[in-house]
Amino acid sequence: MSVDRSRLPVPGPEPHFRFPRIVTRTLPNGLCVRTVEHRGLPVVTVVALVPAGAATDPADRPGLAALTGDMLDEGAGGRSALVLQEELSRIGASLDTEIGPDATILTLAVLSRFAERGLALLADIVQCPALDDHEFARLRELRVNRLTQLRDVPPSLADRAFSRLVFGAHPYGHLPMGSEPALLAMTADEVRAFHREAYDPRRTTLIAVGDATHDALFDLVAGRFAGWAPGPGEPAAPVVPDMVAPVVGPRFAIVARPGAPQSELRIGHVAAARQTPDYHALLVLNAVLGGQFVSRINMNLREHKGYTYGVRTTFDFRRGRGPFLLQTSVETQVTAPAVREALAELCAVRDSRPATPDEVALARASLTRGFPRSFETTEQVARAVAQLALYDLPDASLEQFVPSVNAVEPDDATRVAHAHLQPAEMTTVIVGDADVVVPSLRAEGFPEPQVVTVE
Amino acid sequence: MIRSKEQTVGEATGKGVGMDVPFTREVLDNGLHVIVHEDHRCPIVAVNLWYHVGSKNERPGRTGFAHLFEHLMFEGSEHHDTGYFQPLQEAGGQLNGSTNADRTNYWEVVPTSALETALWMESDRLGFLLPALTQAKFENQRDVVLNERRQNYENRPYGLAPMAILAALYPPDHPYHWLTIGVPEDLHASSLDEVRAFFAAYYHPGNASLVLAGDVDAARAADLARCYFGDIPAGPAVAPVAAPTVPLTGEHRWLLEDRVELPRVYIAWHTPGLFHADDAEMDLLADVLTSGKSSRLYRSLVYDQRIATEVAAIQNSREVSGVFQVIATAAPGRTLTELMTAMEVELARVTADGPTQDEVQRAQVQFEAQFVFGLQNVGGFGGKSDQLNAYNMFLGDPGWFDRDLARYGGATAAGVRAAASRYLTSGRVVLSIVPRGRIDLGVPDSTQVVLS
Numbered sequence: 001m002s003v004d005r006s007r008l009p010v011p012g013p014e015p016h017f018r019f020p021r022i023v024t025r026t027l028p029n030g031l032c033v034r035t036v037e038h039r040g041l042p043v044v045t046v047v048a049l050v051p052a053g054a055a056t057d058p059a060d061r062p063g064l065a066a067l068t069g070d071m072l073d074e075g076a077g078g079r080s081a082l083v084l085q086e087e088l089s090r091i092g093a094s095l096d097t098e099i100g101p102d103a104t105i106l107t108l109a110v111l112s113r114f115a116e117r118g119l120a121l122l123a124d125i126v127q128c129p130a131l132d133d134h135e136f137a138r139l140r141e142l143r144v145n146r147l148t149q150l151r152d153v154p155p156s157l158a159d160r161a162f163s164r165l166v167f168g169a170h171p172y173g174h175l176p177m178g179s180e181p182a183l184l185a186m187t188a189d190e191v192r193a194f195h196r197e198a199y200d201p202r203r204t205t206l207i208a209v210g211d212a213t214h215d216a217l218f219d220l221v222a223g224r225f226a227g228w229a230p231g232p233g234e235p236a237a238p239v240v241p242d243m244v245a246p247v248v249g250p251r252f253a254i255v256a257r258p259g260a261p262q263s264e265l266r267i268g269h270v271a272a273a274r275q276t277p278d279y280h281a282l283l284v285l286n287a288v289l290g291g292q293f294v295s296r297i298n299m300n301l302r303e304h305k306g307y308t309y310g311v312r313t314t315f316d317f318r319r320g321r322g323p324f325l326l327q328t329s330v331e332t333q334v335t336a337p338a339v340r341e342a343l344a345e346l347c348a349v350r351d352s353r354p355a356t357p358d359e360v361a362l363a364r365a366s367l368t369r370g371f372p373r374s375f376e377t378t379e380q381v382a383r384a385v386a387q388l389a390l391y392d393l394p395d396a397s398l399e400q401f402v403p404s405v406n407a408v409e410p411d412d413a414t415r416v417a418h419a420h421l422q423p424a425e426m427t428t429v430i431v432g433d434a435d436v437v438v439p440s441l442r443a444e445g446f447p448e449p450q451v452v453t454v455e
Numbered sequence: 456m457i458r459s460k461e462q463t464v465g466e467a468t469g470k471g472v473g474m475d476v477p478f479t480r481e482v483l484d485n486g487l488h489v490i491v492h493e494d495h496r497c498p499i500v501a502v503n504l505w506y507h508v509g510s511k512n513e514r515p516g517r518t519g520f521a522h523l524f525e526h527l528m529f530e531g532s533e534h535h536d537t538g539y540f541q542p543l544q545e546a547g548g549q550l551n552g553s554t555n556a557d558r559t560n561y562w563e564v565v566p567t568s569a570l571e572t573a574l575w576m577e578s579d580r581l582g583f584l585l586p587a588l589t590q591a592k593f594e595n596q597r598d599v600v601l602n603e604r605r606q607n608y609e610n611r612p613y614g615l616a617p618m619a620i621l622a623a624l625y626p627p628d629h630p631y632h633w634l635t636i637g638v639p640e641d642l643h644a645s646s647l648d649e650v651r652a653f654f655a656a657y658y659h660p661g662n663a664s665l666v667l668a669g670d671v672d673a674a675r676a677a678d679l680a681r682c683y684f685g686d687i688p689a690g691p692a693v694a695p696v697a698a699p700t701v702p703l704t705g706e707h708r709w710l711l712e713d714r715v716e717l718p719r720v721y722i723a724w725h726t727p728g729l730f731h732a733d734d735a736e737m738d739l740l741a742d743v744l745t746s747g748k749s750s751r752l753y754r755s756l757v758y759d760q761r762i763a764t765e766v767a768a769i770q771n772s773r774e775v776s777g778v779f780q781v782i783a784t785a786a787p788g789r790t791l792t793e794l795m796t797a798m799e800v801e802l803a804r805v806t807a808d809g810p811t812q813d814e815v816q817r818a819q820v821q822f823e824a825q826f827v828f829g830l831q832n833v834g835g836f837g838g839k840s841d842q843l844n845a846y847n848m849f850l851g852d853p854g855w856f857d858r859d860l861a862r863y864g865g866a867t868a869a870g871v872r873a874a875a876s877r878y879l880t881s882g883r884v885v886l887s888i889v890p891r892g893r894i895d896l897g898v899p900d901s902t903q904v905v906l907s
Contacts, residue, residue, distance in 0.1 A: 003683055005534040005583075009575050011546045012568030017498075040496045041831055082758075085748045089817045092824030111824050138761065145764040145786060148716045152612040257714075261605045293540040303538070306598025309606050329606045362545045369547020369566050376497045377831040 014365075017372050019398040022385055023214045027226050030202030030235075034385050035217040036209045038378050042112035044210030045378035046119065046221065048126050049386045050104040052198035054178075055171035055320070061186060063178015066099040067136075067143060068194045072106070073097070074135035077124025081135050084121070093118045095125075099176040102319045103390050104198075109379060112211050115220055123224035126204070131195060136188035147180050151454070154264035154329065154431045157255050160454045162266040162429045165249050166323055179455060201228045202235040205389040209382040252449035254438065255431040263335040263432030267342055268325030271420050274317035274391040280404040281416040282315050287363035288355045288413060289313050289345065290326060294362070297326065297345045307331060307338045315420070319391060324421065332433050336440040339428055346423040355413040363413075368402045474830070474856035478843060479673050485689040486661025489680040490843050490853050492668040494833050500669035500676075501834025502573045503562040504581075505844040507664075508657035510637070511556045511630035511696050511775070519600070519637010520645055522554040524653055526596040528561065532576075533583035539576065546572045553836065554635055557774040558848060560841065564834035567670045571679060577665075578683040581658060585651055593647050604636050612715045613888050615906045620723045622906075623707050623884040624778060630698050631773065639907075659690025664847050668840040669833040698775040700725055703882035710887040710894065710901035717764065718896040719784040720791040721886040722798070726770060726777040726878045730850055735862035736874035737770035737779055742818035743810045743871070744768040744781065744801070751801045752781065760797060762789045774849055779878060791887050791898050806879055809872025822863040830856075 024034045057064045073088075073095060075081040088095055091114035096107045106126065110118035150156040160175055167173035206225060208217040272282060283291070290297040290313025301307045311328035326346070330338040349355060355363075375381050388395060430437055434451065441449060478492045510521050529539040529552070543550050546569035552561040563573040608614040618634050625632040665684065667676045703725065727733045744752045745768040756763035766783040781802075783794045810818075832838035846855035887897030894903065 002686065003575065003578070005575075005579065008535060008542055009571035011566065011572050014547075014566075014568075040494075041827055043827060043831065082749045082754070086817065089747050089749075089821055092820040092822075094824065094828065109824075109828055111827060138758070141761065141786075142757075142764060145717070148787065149612070149764070149784070152715050154610060259714075260610055262602070262610045264610075292544055294538065294544050299538075302599055303595065306595045307602070309599055309603040329602070329610070331602055331605065362541070366544045366547055369569070370544075370549065371547075372497060372566065373499045373547075373549065373564055376499070376833070377828075379831075 011369070014369055014402070017402055019375065020381070022395050023218070025218060027201070027222060029226065029228055029230055031225050031228060032205045032389070033218055033221050034205060034207045034389070035214045036381050036385060037212065037214060037217070038209050038381055039211050042211050043378050044110055044112055044115045044118070044208065044212065044217070044220070045382045046108045046122060047207040047382040047386050048106040048122065049205040049207065049389050050199055051102065051203055051390060053100045053103045054174065054176035055101045056198065057171070057174070057178070059169070060182065061190065062174040062182045063143070063176070064186060064190060064194050065104060065198070066176040066178060067140065067183070067186065068191045068198070069097045069099045069104045070139055071131050071136060071191055072125045072129045074139060075130030075132060077128050079124070081130070087121055091117050093121070095122070101172055101176070101322070105386060107379060107382070115210070119220050119224045123228070126199060127225070127228045129195065131188065131192050133188045136191060140183055140186065143177065144180055144183050147177065154257065154260070154262070157454050158264040158266045158327070158429050158431045161253060161255050161431070161452055162268070162325065162427065165253055165427050165429065165452070166269055168249070172318070172320065172322065196231060197236060200231050200235045201225065202230050205386070207382045207385045207389070209378040209385070249427065250450035251426070252428050252441065252447050253430070253452045254434050254449040255429070255452055255454055256434040257431050258433055258435065260431070260433045261332055262329045263332055263430050263437055264329045265339065265342070266325055266327055266429040267339070267346070267426050268323050269422060269426045270321050271315055271324035272317065273319065273321045278416045278419065279317065281408045281412040282420060283367060284360060284363045284405060284408040285349070285355065285413045285416055286313055286315055287367060288359045289349050292366060296349070297342060300341055300345060301328065301330070301338060305334070305341065307334045311342070332436050335430060335432060335437045336444040336446065339441070339446065340444055343423055343426070346421060346426070350414070350417045350421055350423070354417070355410050357410050360408065360410045360413055364405050364408060367405050371402060474860055476830070476839060476843070476854065476856045478853050479677065480847070480853055481677060483660065483681060483685055485685065485687055487684050488664040488847060489677055489684070490664065490666045490847060491671065491673045491676045492666070492839060492843060493671060493673050494668060494839070495670050497833070498567045498670050499564055499833065500567055500570045500667060500671050501562060501564050501838060501840040502570070502577060503560065503666040503668070503834065503840035503844055504577055505664045505848055506559045506658060507662050507693060507848055508559055509555050509557045510633065510635040511698060512657065513630070513633070515627060515633070516641060517645055517649065518633040518641045519635070520641070520649065520653060521559060522635050522637065523597060523600050523642060523645065524650060525552050525554045525559050526600060527588065527592065527650065528552065528580050528584065530592045530596065531587045532580040533586040534579050535576065536587040539580070542572060543576060548573060549835070551836070556631055556635055560844065562834055562840065570667070570671065570676070574679055574683040578687065581660070581663070581684070582687040584658070585654055588647065588650060590647055593650065597642055600636070600642060601639060604639065608636060609907065613713060613719055615711060615713065616721055616886060616888055618906055619709055619711055619886050619904060620721055620778070620780070620884055623709050623886065624703065624723055624725065626701055629701065630696050631776070656691065657693060660684060660687050661689050662693050664844050666840040666843045668843065696775070700776045703884070706881060707884045708887070708898055708901035709884065710889065710897045710903045711906065712891045712894070712903070713888050715888060715890055717784050717787065718791050718887060718889040718893070719782065720794055720898060721884070722781045723884040723886070724779045724878050724880065724882070726779040727772065728774055728776045729772040731772070733874040733877065734770065734772045734777060736866050736871045737777070737878065738822070739815060739818045739863065739866055740805070740810070740871050740875050741768040741770050741779070742821060743805065743814045746818065746821065751805060752783070752798060755801055756783060756794060756797050762786055762793050762797060785896070790896050795885070795898060802879055806872070806876045809868050809875070812868050815866065815868045815871060819863050819866065823860060826860055
């Protein structure tokens with residue numbers, strides 16, 4: 001059999017996708033438990049979703065939610081920090097604590113034969129962490145030192161400056177790890193109070209996915225979480241930050257990094273929330289614009305110009321309106337032309353070169369045909385279910401994904417580009433060599449960038 | 456057609472779960488190894504192709520070439536000369552490639568129905584790359600690679616440390632002396648003719664191994680592989696790279712100034728290569744030293760004394776030989792000498808007495824768990840298809856899952872102690888990275904080096 005090299009094989013029909021059944025039950029204490037059977041390997045993944053993240057931080061305590069999340073496994077259920085860590089490692093458990101803007105998510109992965117022991121540890125970590133003064137002081141010191149180190153990491157500087165300039169005093173205006181002054185002012189009492197308030201069974205969702213039946217997975221969780229007592233009074237509703245009007249700040253800002261061989265760039269503004277009815281159209285638009293390798297901006301800046309190793313754009317969907325942002329790192333000498341090209345592409349997709357039918361077809365196909373591989377592992381499945389809980393989405397939204405994306409037409413992509421992308425209002429943050437970059441921006445006719453610092 | 460078909464079934468290791476990764480393997484007439492593994496949990500197939508070439512096949516003056524070449528593999532081939540990503544992303548696929556010192560790999564994860572698209576594309580760039588190659592593509596990707604280097608090494612705190620360590624550990628003509636990303640001058644000096652010669656020498660079926668893993672019928676997948684790859688001509692045999700380890704005598708102290716806030720020290724020793732005797736013991740030792748709060752170095756330096764902000768140990772094993780490293784970053788106001796003193800205590804203790812049985816058991820079960828977690832993915836870096844190719848290329852047997860796990864499960868505290876005392880000797884590299892102008896924070900008597 002010889003190969004016909006005159007044309008590419010045409011892929012067969014789109015794979016039929018069925019998300020596995022999610023079973024949801026609520027314990028008497030108000031804890032929501034969701035289970036999914038996922039067979040194949042002897043692994044169980046359990047996610048605890050606590051809808052309190054960095055946006056819940058008090059205005060003068062940025063970093064409190066993250067420090068609380070980090071404190072959870074520094075001793076719990078009568079075990080010291082060292083003993084707890086040894087017990088986790090003795091069963092090969094992997095525990096990850098992620099603090100995002102809207103939630104704290106704990107992910108425990110264990111071999112099935114250790115699932116009971118793993119759940120016992122997770123239950124203590126969530127319900128009765130020690131949160132003691134000594135571990136608090138130690139962890140806070142590590143945090144402050146980490147912030148010190150991050151002053152030399154360009155992507156971190158760019159992210160912090162961008163969030164602050166775009167969101168201002170809004171709860172999304174700081175990164176989860178907070179700031180040094182706030183950390184130094186924080187007390188262990190504040191951490192304990194935050195835990196009491198935010199970690200409540202009535203607000204928490206436990207998701208168990210693995211090589212077992214729904215009943216067995218449910219029993220695994222219920223056995224360890226049924227005794228978790230709710231706090232007094234009604235549980236606080238998850239914070240949904242107010243929609244904000246664009247912050248009026250500098251459109252161009254530079255964080256000086258003398259002699260840097262590259263400029264780290266962020267360009268964007270406040271855009272849409274996860275609940276937007278334009279969600280699927282925005283995914284398609286982003287895939288055309290900068291969401292994947294073949295997107296316009298990467299093809300232009302990397303494959304045609306050679307300015308960068310890669311560039312991408314993202315709509316960061318959250319409970320409240322999250323940012324649209326373009327991120328890349330470009331050679332210092334070409335910073336100004338790179339910014340010009342990037343902004344030109346952002347304008348073009350709205351006006352002079354709207355998404356073509358071919359581009360939209362490619363974007364739709366890559367999103368829909370690639371969808372099933374997002375659910376290969378227990379962790380992927382558990383995280384998908386956590387997203388449903390976090391953003392108040394119906395279970396059916398997973399099965400609706402493919403038809404919803406396939407319904408997006410080129411006109412829809414253009415419409416949402418007009419609605420959600422305002423290049424004239426975007427903020428550009430550059431972390432780079434100001435001596436080289438500022439004159440070249442001037443030469444390109446850009447406004448004078450404001451020099452900003454990140455503490 | 457020569458066919459050597461074999462079938463293996465995993466066995467229990469005696470400890471923990473047995474790894475059952477059944478496969479078929481055949482060697483095509485042109486030398487290509489074709490390995491197929493069925494896994495029907497998800498309607499996807501992983502295509503994973505390894506070439507036994509990496510930066511250790513380069514020569515001084517032309518470093519970075521194998522990796523630059525990998526970039527060119529994505530720029531189109533004779534029958535599809537409009538970019539490699541477009542048809543595969545449109546098919547719902549995910550794809551990437553990577554180069555290290557020993558091998559270059561390329562992979563796609565596609566919906567089952569798009570398997571032929573991926574095979575057509577992979578085989579076209581193996582059989583028909585050069586007719587589509589142009590000076591413009593070459594120069595564009597050289598610029599991209601130079602930006603990759605700026606982003607991941609030059610503009611990253613401590614980013615030049617790996618370069619310094621390899622340069623100090625291996626003599627200049629040793630093929631592990633340089634980083635895979637290469638030296639900018641070398642990249643500028645390379646030419647299109649060299650690309651052609653490199654392709655002819657290394658990119659042919661006899662120097663490659665193809666894995667198809669996922670939602671496929673093994674017989675059909677093998678048929679398709681024969682169909683798409685069977686007509687590509689064989690190439691010249693590739694001789695193994697001679698890379699004798701030159702033992703270090705005494706301690707080599709180097710110092711680099713960098714744009715960092717906190718000084719960091721690296722200690723590096725020569726160790727056994729990937730899958731060699733003692734490789735697993737050194738992996739376990741790294742865990743005992745720095746995995747978790749109660750590990751020896753973390754507990755001493757970060758938890759109890761609070762003189763370091765972080766500490767890590769790693770056995771980085773490669774085909775010919777390995778490097779064991781311990782890395783510690785000083786807390787504000789601390790010197791690297793203080794860190795060295797504290798580390799010496801723990802290193803001497805573990806070398807003399809070995810870890811406890813409990814420490815080794817904890818490390819073993821962690822390896823087992825991470826190993827099993829990794830098997831959940833058929834594709835991508837480190838997924839089952841990548842692992843089948845690693846075993847096939849470096850051990851000649853794709854079915855090494857159980858034995859790999861048994862390397863760790865069968866290790867003993869005495870074995871870890873013996874390996875530690877054998878390799879953590881006085882012949883080592885100590886690299887200090889200090890903030891600019893603060894040489895006083897480094898390890899005394901270090902030779903200051905300048906890299907870029």
